[in-house]
Amino acid sequence: MSKPLPQPNVVTQRFWSSCKDGRFEFQHCKACGHNQFPPRLTCTACHGADLGWLPSDGRGTVYSFTVVHRAPLESFKADVPYVIAIVALEEGVRAMVNLRGVDPEAVAIGMPIEVFFEPTEGEYPLPQARPR
Amino acid sequence: MASKAVITGVADTAVGKVEGSTSLGLQAEAAAAAVADAGLSLGDIDGVLCGYSFTEPHLMLSSVVSEFLGIKPSYSIAVQAGGATACAQVMQAAALIEAGICRHVLAVCGDNRLTGMSRDKAVAALSEVGHAQFERPYGISVPSAYALVAQRYMHDYGVTLEHLAGVAVAHRKHAMRNPKAQMRQPITLEDVAKSKPISTPLRLLDCCLISDGGAAVVISAADAARDTRKHGIGILGTGQMNTHEHIIASPSLTDFGCKQSSRQAFDRAGVTPADIDVAEIYDSFTITLLAELESIGFFARGEAGPAILGGALDLDGQLPCNTHGGLLSYAHSGAAGGMFHVVEAVRQLRGEAKGRQVASPELAFVHGDGGILSAHCSLVLGRN
Numbered sequence: 207m208s209k210p211l212p213q214p215n216v217v218t219q220r221f222w223s224s225c226k227d228g229r230f231e232f233q234h235c236k237a238c239g240h241n242q243f244p245p246r247l248t249c250t251a252c253h254g255a256d257l258g259w260l261p262s263d264g265r266g267t268v269y270s271f272t273v274v275h276r277a278p279l280e281s282f283k284a285d286v287p288y289v290i291a292i293v294a295l296e297e298g299v300r301a302m303v304n305l306r307g308v309d310p311e312a313v314a315i316g317m318p319i320e321v322f323f324e325p326t327e328g329e330y331p332l333p334q335a336r337p338r
Numbered sequence: 339m340a341s342k343a344v345i346t347g348v349a350d351t352a353v354g355k356v357e358g359s360t361s362l363g364l365q366a367e368a369a370a371a372a373v374a375d376a377g378l379s380l381g382d383i384d385g386v387l388c389g390y391s392f393t394e395p396h397l398m399l400s401s402v403v404s405e406f407l408g409i410k411p412s413y414s415i416a417v418q419a420g421g422a423t424a425c426a427q428v429m430q431a432a433a434l435i436e437a438g439i440c441r442h443v444l445a446v447c448g449d450n451r452l453t454g455m456s457r458d459k460a461v462a463a464l465s466e467v468g469h470a471q472f473e474r475p476y477g478i479s480v481p482s483a484y485a486l487v488a489q490r491y492m493h494d495y496g497v498t499l500e501h502l503a504g505v506a507v508a509h510r511k512h513a514m515r516n517p518k519a520q521m522r523q524p525i526t527l528e529d530v531a532k533s534k535p536i537s538t539p540l541r542l543l544d545c546c547l548i549s550d551g552g553a554a555v556v557i558s559a560a561d562a563a564r565d566t567r568k569h570g571i572g573i574l575g576t577g578q579m580n581t582h583e584h585i586i587a588s589p590s591l592t593d594f595g596c597k598q599s600s601r602q603a604f605d606r607a608g609v610t611p612a613d614i615d616v617a618e619i620y621d622s623f624t625i626t627l628l629a630e631l632e633s634i635g636f637f638a639r640g641e642a643g644p645a646i647l648g649g650a651l652d653l654d655g656q657l658p659c660n661t662h663g664g665l666l667s668y669a670h671s672g673a674a675g676g677m678f679h680v681v682e683a684v685r686q687l688r689g690e691a692k693g694r695q696v697a698s699p700e701l702a703f704v705h706g707d708g709g710i711l712s713a714h715c716s717l718v719l720g721r722n
Contacts, residue, residue: 211475212470212471213471214471222471244471244587270486270489272488272489274477274537276481277477277479278461278464278478279465290537292591302585303476332476
């Protein structure tokens, strides 16, 4: 069984297409200025529908993390221990990533990270992060 | 003020590894026992509120259960709010009674998660609560999502691994007094620290069990409850708050909707956390209970851990909590996991908690949380 891969839909297609081009994009509400991720149909702050897209510069910090020793699916068992982190990007949105290129024991909250794109078995690469 | 809706019957089945059990069978057994506990017959039930099942899922589970029981309720619906389901069923039942729609409502849950599916399958099925595009591709599981909460909570409030282990030990201590509990051998802080790492900082003994089991509660209109067998337990206040489902969308990793749901329940009951004599609070992981105790206001931030190590949750402690052993040591079988908390609160208030009875409790607090501290439902129950 392979890993779950992103299956873009009408709301998220723009995000995943941008990943292919090496950009992490989030939504920006033209009415109230709120930035949000993951993508929605409407603004979660003012509920307006006039949403645009902005690219993140991919810089942020570790907001929280965990080192996974017990994988939920067979397809992740070869990866343990792997790091899942919630990263806070400088533009004010948070995303889940795997932290790569770091000793799991050395990860700490507040650690500066940068987003990069990792190929998958599917059509779209996954945004991931590594220390910067 | 006397409540309009009262709990008249409670029951749970054998829990743990119940060979030969089925989801429907456990629900039927719990339902019949709860109705009998109330001194009613199944034919008296005019409302059925079901939870959900992993082993026998169905689009119309409530109808399936009623059909299996051979009853024809005038109101029937399934409730799905993860770990908040049981409390939400009771809240919904109370609302149906207060609205005059039902007289005797059966709230029933049951699943054979341990014998009906492998541990691996249960963990994999639970991981599907993760966001399909923005969480699951990263290998998220329910323990990992709670681990993200734990890591941040420890960082912000000085909670230590020993504090979390103290929660597990306190639950085991309760379970050792409960002959029905799935896990009764004593554990120490060191046992927790040495148990298998699951997702840091959570280890195996920080995580709830996977069990078979069913539980049911009968909620009756106060005037109809006069004919029932036992002293009714009043539903004095109820509350809910729903802030997100996926952990990436949670407004905070340290402050959760239990704060608002419990305040609503306390306000409606006209009581404060200090008035509560016994609490049964969702404990899917050690961090779950610790974060909830502090968010609800039973302890100040950072103070629950040291208090628990000092015995605060024990029978004679500041807040006797999860006196049956909780999801950590009694049992956790899906929606029924949360219903065990309701059943235990009623038994404590009735004085039926043999060998683990809190001294003359008047008020109980019950709380369920579903998802990743996403859906919250709180109940204040009392001797009417």
